[in-house]
Amino acid sequence: MDGTKIKNMEEFAALSGISRPTISKYFNDPDSVRPKTRERIEEALERYDYRPNIFAINQNRKMTKNIGIVVPYLADPFFGEIARNIEQRCIDAGYRPTLFSSHGERDLEIDILDSLRSLKPAGVLLAPLGRASDRSKIEDFCNEVPTVLFDSNIDGVGEAFVGSDNFSFVSQSVDYLMDSGEPPVFFEMRNPANPNANKRRAAYIQKMESMGQTPHVLKIEGEGWAFEEIGRQGAFEVLDGKALPSDTILCSNDRLAIGFLAACYERGIRVGRAEGCAMRVASHDDHPFSKFTCPALTTVAHDYDSVAGHSVETLFSLIENGGKFRARTETLYPARFILRASA
Known part of the structure; x- marks a missing residue:
């Protein structure tokens, strides 16, 4: 020894x-x-x-090996990819993961949490809806079941949160766009479904002001998770209304940017950084489809592996510690800039 x-x-x-x-x-x-x-x-x-400490490991899961994984919208390939990564890590550790999607609906998210209670899970990995969530219901659940929040944070709820550093996303995109052309205009939904959007807007404003630039935020109408169509319709409004103070658009997320690119194509506007292009478009997330848009989307990528891996590791530690940490932990991973043809 x-x-x-x-x-x-x-x-x-x-x-x-x-x-x-x-x-x-x-x-x-x-x-x-x-x-x-x-x-x-x-x-x-x-x-x-x-x-x-086998007692600490088992006291909350009551000897089950069930792990719940909850995402807000499984039809979104971003959540499909990170859920797949988390699911495999749980399987490799000998657990039985069960995947749920709340489909952007508060009542369904609450129903899922109630269903999970009946499964007596060892623990749960939860990406909450955020703004649309019932905070008190999620707080009650986290007090009963070892739960780690990921991707979307609810301040002060649960024992831990693991996600991406939204300032890192926006700082890198703004730096590149400022160095290579006109200052970017920030394009977002007026009532975003995911709270990460609010953090990205705040980061954009902070970054632009720190560079002595005037921030311009374009808020478009739309509710829910049909981001591509919301982005497309919003782009038509700003393009047709000639409401753009710059030829450079920075979208809050890649799915809005995909809609913006579609609108540009339909209006005959050439997007990219090559000679003859009238507009540049960049975004955030590195959505699984972003490399296949036309032109391919310049974006800033999540560290999928680190977020998934640390979420699972943190949940296992939480289970081992009897469902409680001495203090709530938050872990944010920096993003990675990916240069493609759109900007």
Whole structure:
């Protein structure tokens, strides 16, 4: 034994050099991991004299291996991709994930949480609707079931949140657009469905003012999650009304930008950074379809793997700690700029 005092499974994973999901999978069923990996874990257990707090692991899940995953709109490939990533990580750790979509509806989100209670899950990974959510209902659920929020934060609710740094998104896009052409105009919904949009608008205003520029925010009408059509109709309004103070448009998210590109095509406006183009369009998210638009969309990408991986790791730690942390944690991952043909 090396004498190091280990408090929890997360510290054991860091010291042993073995991933947290693999260790969790071993404690659920030692035969479920490969023999060489099992041998490494058992050698580390002997070396550090570590045994997990099985009571803390099981007291909230009541011996089930169920994990709930809730997203606001599964028809959106962004949520499909991150849910797939999370689901696979849970399976690899020996859990049984169940995926739910609230389809942008508050009442359905509440019904899903009620259904999850009956499954007695070990824990839940929840991407809430945000502005449309019933805060009190989600807060009550988080107090009853170990829950980690991801993608969309509700300040002060739950034990942890994992998501992307919206200032990082906007800072990178504005820097590039300012360096390469006219100052960008921010294009968004008047009543955005996702609270990340509000953070991006605030970041745009802050960034533009810090550069001595006047921010211009174009708010378009539209409710719900049909962002492409909302973006298309909103683009028609600003293009036909000649309401653009710049030839550079920065959309709040890629799905709005896809609609904007469609409107430009229908109006015969050439978009891109090549000679002869009349407008530049950029956005945020690196939606799975953004590389296939015409022209391909310049955007800023989520770190899908880190957000998914840390969300799962945080949930496992929360389960191990009996469903409570000493203090609420928030983890934000920086974005990555992707230059394509649209700007």
